[in-house]
Amino acid sequence: MATSQPNLYSFPDTETLAKQLRPYVLRCQNAALARHNTFRVAVSGGSLPVVLAKALLANSNGSPEDTPQFSKWHIFFADERAVPLDDKDSNYLLLKDELLSKIPAELGAPTIHPIDEKHVRDGDTQALADVYQEALMRSFAAKESVKLPVFDLILLGCGPDGHTCSLFPGHELLREKDAWVAAETESPKPPSKRITLTLPVVTSALNIAFVATGGGKKEILKAIFDNDEGRSLPSALVNHGAGDKVSWFTDRPAVEGIAFPRRGSL
Numbered sequence: 001m002a003t004s005q006p007n008l009y010s011f012p013d014t015e016t017l018a019k020q021l022r023p024y025v026l027r028c029q030n031a032a033l034a035r036h037n038t039f040r041v042a043v044s045g046g047s048l049p050v051v052l053a054k055a056l057l058a059n060s061n062g063s064p065e066d067t068p069q070f071s072k073w074h075i076f077f078a079d080e081r082a083v084p085l086d087d088k089d090s091n092y093l094l095l096k097d098e099l100l101s102k103i104p105a106e107l108g109a110p111t112i113h114p115i116d117e118k119h120v121r122d123g124d125t126q127a128l129a130d131v132y133q134e135a136l137m138r139s140f141a142a143k144e145s146v147k148l149p150v151f152d153l154i155l156l157g158c159g160p161d162g163h164t165c166s167l168f169p170g171h172e173l174l175r176e177k178d179a180w181v182a183a184e185t186e187s188p189k190p191p192s193k194r195i196t197l198t199l200p201v202v203t204s205a206l207n208i209a210f211v212a213t214g215g216g217k218k219e220i221l222k223a224i225f226d227n228d229e230g231r232s233l234p235s236a237l238v239n240h241g242a243g244d245k246v247s248w249f250t251d252r253p254a255v256e257g258i259a260f261p262r263r264g265s266l
């Protein structure tokens, strides 16, 4: 359990939010490149890719610090639905449509780590999770002693029920300690079959950013930040496990009515 508090940032609208998300992501990128010449990031689906694309496809000020070096990015999925990669419910397809397909050639192409469709076709969600975990192991576990992958950045959404990745409230997966990637076969939000990074993997990341926008999120954000009853919600568990490694990027409607004792400044 972390002793520090997450940072909660709020901006007037998603345009301003995206303008601030950009330097945050690029700071994470630049620190990662200085450390190991690669940037390993996990990305969510839902409303996140649209905001992320706004942030990353904006014009650079020309400095190396303000330039995404996509050829050094390894993009993984924080969660993925067990559907073909060209299915409308695929988080990969969403990211491709919103961001990947729009990256100018001069910025280079990231290495993408999508799910293996073979196990979607045969309907084996556990195998899908296991194979994705093996892909993570190949990328992160140079030594067998590595217990958990350490992402440079994980970008998360928060559903109106407080779920994040495909970790849903009250689910036994929230107690998973060993697996890096888990199968969810009865998701309360369709589609029912998914895979997800587990909580220990999420909280082990060096940087974790939530993006939550719109009035539809205000009740759950109030529960997460201001109410004790919200403590066991998946998104709140990320806050408790990772403390000030977590930054929330919100717009005003999403945080209406929240007391702001822990608001940080970028």
Ligand SMILES: O=C1O[C@H](COP(=O)(O)O)[C@@H](O)[C@H](O)[C@H]1O
Pocket (backbone or CB within 6 Å): 044, 045, 046, 047, 048, 079, 080, 081, 091, 156, 157, 158, 159, 160, 163, 164, 165, 166, 189
């Ligand atoms: O089903 C999912 O939902 C969450 C939250 O989505 P949002 O639209 O409320 O931002 C998302 O983070 C996750 O990747 C996705 O599979």
